[in-house]
Amino acid sequence: MIDAYDVLIAGSGAAGLTAALNLAASKRVAVIAKGRLSEGATGWAQGGIAAVLEDGDSFEAHVHDTMIAGAGLNDLGIVEHVVGEAPRAIERLAELGVPFNAGDGSERWHLTREGGHSHRRIVHVADATGWAVQQALEKAAVEHPNITLVPDMVAIDLVTGRHAADFSTSGAVHGLYAFSRETRQVETIVARATILATGGAGRAYLYSTAPRGATGDGIAMAWRAGCRVSNMEFMQFHPTCLYNLEIKNFLITEAVRGEGGLLINPRSGKRFMPDYDERAELAPRDIVARAIDSEIKRDGLDFVHLDISHREPAFVKEHFPNIHEKLLGLGIDITREPIPVVPAQHYTCGGVVVDRHGCTDAPGLYAAGEVTQSGLHGANRLASNSLLECLVFGEAAAKHIDAHWGSLPEPPAIRPWDESRVTDLDEEVVIQQSWGEIRRFMWNFVGIVRTTKRLERARNRVDLLRREVAGYYRDFRVTPDLIELRNLVEVADLIIRSALSRHESRGLHYTLDYPEIAAEAVDTVLVP
Ligand code: FAD
Ligand code: SIN
Numbered sequence: 001m002i003d004a005y006d007v008l009i010a011g012s013g014a015a016g017l018t019a020a021l022n023l024a025a026s027k028r029v030a031v032i033a034k035g036r037l038s039e040g041a042t043g044w045a046q047g048g049i050a051a052v053l054e055d056g057d058s059f060e061a062h063v064h065d066t067m068i069a070g071a072g073l074n075d076l077g078i079v080e081h082v083v084g085e086a087p088r089a090i091e092r093l094a095e096l097g098v099p100f101n102a103g104d105g106s107e108r109w110h111l112t113r114e115g116g117h118s119h120r121r122i123v124h125v126a127d128a129t130g131w132a133v134q135q136a137l138e139k140a141a142v143e144h145p146n147i148t149l150v151p152d153m154v155a156i157d158l159v160t161g162r163h164a165a166d167f168s169t170s171g172a173v174h175g176l177y178a179f180s181r182e183t184r185q186v187e188t189i190v191a192r193a194t195i196l197a198t199g200g201a202g203r204a205y206l207y208s209t210a211p212r213g214a215t216g217d218g219i220a221m222a223w224r225a226g227c228r229v230s231n232m233e234f235m236q237f238h239p240t241c242l243y244n245l246e247i248k249n250f251l252i253t254e255a256v257r258g259e260g261g262l263l264i265n266p267r268s269g270k271r272f273m274p275d276y277d278e279r280a281e282l283a284p285r286d287i288v289a290r291a292i293d294s295e296i297k298r299d300g301l302d303f304v305h306l307d308i309s310h311r312e313p314a315f316v317k318e319h320f321p322n323i324h325e326k327l328l329g330l331g332i333d334i335t336r337e338p339i340p341v342v343p344a345q346h347y348t349c350g351g352v353v354v355d356r357h358g359c360t361d362a363p364g365l366y367a368a369g370e371v372t373q374s375g376l377h378g379a380n381r382l383a384s385n386s387l388l389e390c391l392v393f394g395e396a397a398a399k400h401i402d403a404h405w406g407s408l409p410e411p412p413a414i415r416p417w418d419e420s421r422v423t424d425l426d427e428e429v430v431i432q433q434s435w436g437e438i439r440r441f442m443w444n445f446v447g448i449v450r451t452t453k454r455l456e457r458a459r460n461r462v463d464l465l466r467r468e469v470a471g472y473y474r475d476f477r478v479t480p481d482l483i484e485l486r487n488l489v490e491v492a493d494l495i496i497r498s499a500l501s502r503h504e505s506r507g508l509h510y511t512l513d514y515p516e517i518a519a520e521a522v523d524t525v526l527v528p
Pocket of ligand 2: 347
């Protein structure tokens with residue numbers, strides 16, 4: 001079946017829905033999501049959104065903090081642009097009904113603090129900001145007659161000139177092939193402009209705070225369609241994920257440290273962050289994550305402690321109601337005792353190369369949000385700059401599409417998906433096995449601290465898996481699991497190749513073989 005829209009957006013998180021809402025006045029827009037609409041990382045965001053809103057704070061300070069966290073690899077022009085747009089982006093969310101916590105006295109909103117920020121700068125909705133943002137954007141999208149929301153539709157690949165009925169060789173993008181979980185058929189959705197807003201690739205790692213669907217689909221699809229991918233070695237590890245044998249991906253927001261939470265070595269009972277950095281618990285994430293990793297490895301620990309129990313119980317419950325309740329259910333009262341935490345993969349700093357309008361290398365293809373490498377984050381993302389990036393680039397892509405509508409390529413006749421030479425996958429177990437293998441070797445060999453030898457081991461394994469998965473994809477009918485596995489192998493390969501090519505330690509990429517930072521900051525850019 002072939003569907004046609006003016007604009008097709010893959011992804012219903014902050015980036016995708018922001019783009020849709022900014023286009024819907026003049027365009028017919030479809031937004032697809034591979035599961036439920038609210039299942040992306042946006043709904044899981046805890047801490048909040050960074051913007052200069054406090055007296056005494058300045059755009060220069062926010063830019064400076066972003067560049068320091070990013071270890072100088074950021075694109076200064078993009079950082080200035082995004083930081084400058086932040087207050088307006090927050091205002092628009094407030095207009096859509098996001099109930100940001102009110103400030104006391106003269107301040108309109110309560111601003112919390114997170115690592116790497118020199119000021120209180122984070123607007124939030126208690127400790128569940130992302131859920132409030134997701135709900136407000138979804139409500140506005142549902143109510144708009146020009147937006148069609150399509151959950152349970154798993155994009156497989158971008159439709160390009162190669163898929164045209166006349167086999168044109170144009171590199172332009174004309175939509176997507178996607179697997180409908182409802183009909184179990186592959187559908188062709190064509191559009192004059194396509195926006196990838198598919199989020200990150202955190203599930204390439206065994207331990208990740210990211211949702212199940214963060215398998216790097218957009219990055220892999222854009223790469224296969226001929227777009228450059230950049231800085232994939234910079235995988236961010238959040239320092240404080242709950243350590244629990246049952247629940248492996250529950251984040252303890254950085255705002256806990258922002259409001260005074262201390263990191264303690266459970267064996268010595270000693271606070272350790274001041275030994276590693278003068279900013280102690282509020283150093284940028286890469287530094288805190290490496291410090292925890294080092295304590296754990298040196299003392300053979302399973303976890304370290306994060307302790308906020310010295311603050312008033314009423315304060316803790318008011319600021320962190322969801323974390324308090326969740327952990328109480330697991331037998332930990334955070335107003336009285338410390339929380340066991342470990343680092344876990346959290347954010348994908350690299351991705352599809354875009355300019356400030358969200359344009360990719362392929363005509364007709366845009367990208368926004370965590371799927372991109374926009375130049376904002378550099379070698380390490382500053383906390384709470386990510387939702388901001390989604391809002392700014394979602395809107396920028398929409399504006400560019402509107403302004404350049406006449407020059408966007410009209411979709412040609414497209415060949416439907418061909419299933420004539422495939423059969424049903426006979427052994428699901430091979431998919432599960434391969435998925436588990438990737439996540440384990442990525443965690444062990446391409447983690448917080450790297451060496452060339454470990455990266456080469458990972459590369460050998462990924463080469464083998466690539467051949468196997470290419471075989472499954474050629475011979476069997478696609479399923480959502482196979483689609484994700486194919487993308488995971490692709491992004492794992494991109495991460496390993498990028499990491500091997502960086503001969504220095506910068507930001508999130510730390511290797512024992514090249515412990516120094518190079519004099520010049522240069523992006524890793526992979527060209528298909
Ligand atoms: P997402 O919100 O992840 O949405 C991705 C969308 O793409 C989903 O709808 C998904 O279904 C869809 N999709 C993916 N693949 C396909 C496919 N093949 N076919 C169709 N659809 C597809 N950032 C902050 O700034 N502040 C915070 O406080 C914060 N807290 C966080 C807490 C947690 C636990 C996590 C995991 C992240 C946090 N982040 C935070 C990061 C931030 O939430 C994400 O970077 C951001 O929400 C990404 O938004 P997005 O729109 O790019 O993608
Ligand atoms: C957090 O709340 O610690 C996450 C913030 C972020 O990832 O930006």
